[in-house]
Amino acid sequence: MPGRAIPEARFYSLADDGAVRCSLCHHQCLVTPGHVGVCKVRRNEGGRLVLPFYGRASAISIDPIEKKPLYHFMPGSSTFSVGYVGCNLRCPFCQNFGISQSTDALTEAVDPAGLAHAAVRAGCPSIAHTYSEPLVHAEFVVESLMAARSAGLRTVLVTNGCARMEAATEVLSLCDAVNVDVKCWSGSFYRDELGGDLPTVKAFVELAFRLGTHVEATTLVIPGKNDDDGQIDGIAAFLASLSADIPLHLSAYRPMYRYTVAPTPQSTIERMSVVARRHLRYVYPGNLGSQAVQTACHSCGAALVVRRGYGIDLAGLNGDNCAACGAKSPIIVA
Numbered sequence: 001m002p003g004r005a006i007p008e009a010r011f012y013s014l015a016d017d018g019a020v021r022c023s024l025c026h027h028q029c030l031v032t033p034g035h036v037g038v039c040k041v042r043r044n045e046g047g048r049l050v051l052p053f054y055g056r057a058s059a060i061s062i063d064p065i066e067k068k069p070l071y072h073f074m075p076g077s078s079t080f081s082v083g084y085v086g087c088n089l090r091c092p093f094c095q096n097f098g099i100s101q102s103t104d105a106l107t108e109a110v111d112p113a114g115l116a117h118a119a120v121r122a123g124c125p126s127i128a129h130t131y132s133e134p135l136v137h138a139e140f141v142v143e144s145l146m147a148a149r150s151a152g153l154r155t156v157l158v159t160n161g162c163a164r165m166e167a168a169t170e171v172l173s174l175c176d177a178v179n180v181d182v183k184c185w186s187g188s189f190y191r192d193e194l195g196g197d198l199p200t201v202k203a204f205v206e207l208a209f210r211l212g213t214h215v216e217a218t219t220l221v222i223p224g225k226n227d228d229d230g231q232i233d234g235i236a237a238f239l240a241s242l243s244a245d246i247p248l249h250l251s252a253y254r255p256m257y258r259y260t261v262a263p264t265p266q267s268t269i270e271r272m273s274v275v276a277r278r279h280l281r282y283v284y285p286g287n288l289g290s291q292a293v294q295t296a297c298h299s300c301g302a303a304l305v306v307r308r309g310y311g312i313d314l315a316g317l318n319g320d321n322c323a324a325c326g327a328k329s330p331i332i333v334a
């Protein structure tokens with residue numbers, strides 16, 4: 001960005017010898033002059049933490065909201081989706097590794113009001129920050145969320161949930177819906193294999209729930225890594241301790257990036273769904289091809305929403321109530 005001052009970060013403090021301490025996520029990187037933090041997008045320039053990728057989008061697309069995945073939030077709608085570069089984790093199975101693990105991807109300049117107006121022009125009722133890890137761009141995301149709300153849009157975040165309370169509170173306070181990856185229930189796998197932090201993710205999910213944001217969670221099930229019953233039991237019991245109505249998406253893994261483990265069999269997802277349903281009412285398989293996935297009314301069992309791929313049948317809903325028995329559904333329609 002020649003000729004333009006690079007915006008200064010928030011969420012950091014000064015340290016010795018020109019270094020700075022970033023406090024945005026669990027890494028709390030000590031960044032020395034001329035260097036970047038683990039996420040690669042927050043740099044120490046002359047003793048200040050700056051944001052060289054502020055307002056740089058790596059991907060803009062109009063997606064079905066179900067792709068995020070969000071199944072209980074505005075089903076059948078499209079969401080204006082924006083991605084960035086960089087991530088504070090290093091998942092060896094990352095489906096977006098080209099933009100999450102490198103900052104070399106092509107990006108275009110965007111601004112918060114411009115994104116909101118583009119979403120409105122495209123007829124999308126919501127805007128989603130997604131694809132790589134939006135939270136490492138918290139400053140820009142906060143401004144974009146505010147602009148989106150001013151434009152009458154609903155706001156969505158898709159995230160690994162690895163942000164500390166200060167930044168997380170700012171972002172989540174402006175989000176209508178969030179999908180958080182809860183990748184496993186092993187602190188050591190989170191830390192050693194992914195570079196993440198399970199307590200931070202748990203605190204993030206709890207905060208989102210407490211703030212009244214609509215919460216859904218996703219676990220990518222990887223054979224031999226996180227597919228034992230204890231893992232999913234821990235995740236589901238934790239979510240249910242907040243609400244048994246939090247939807248959990250159990251997605252089948254496919255070989256990607258550094259992992260060559262065989263794909264997750266359907267039988268594994270089915271077995272883990274049984275375990276998760278001991279705690280949660282709404283457990284959804286993902287990445288299993290074209291099989292129909294439905295949400296049933298908890299009161300009478302009628303189908304409220306039926307999804308075939310991204311084809312969405314809402315005939316079972318009357319507003320946000322069950323069309324058959326009139327019970328309040330768990331679905332946020334608008």
Ligand code: SF4
Nearest residue numbers: 022025028029037039
């Ligand atoms: S956001 Fe980036 S620079 Fe800040 S602590 Fe996390 S990884 Fe480090």
Ligand code: SF4
Nearest residue numbers: 087089091094100160
């Ligand atoms: S947290 Fe998400 S974007 Fe980041 S490396 Fe893991 S899978 Fe990729």
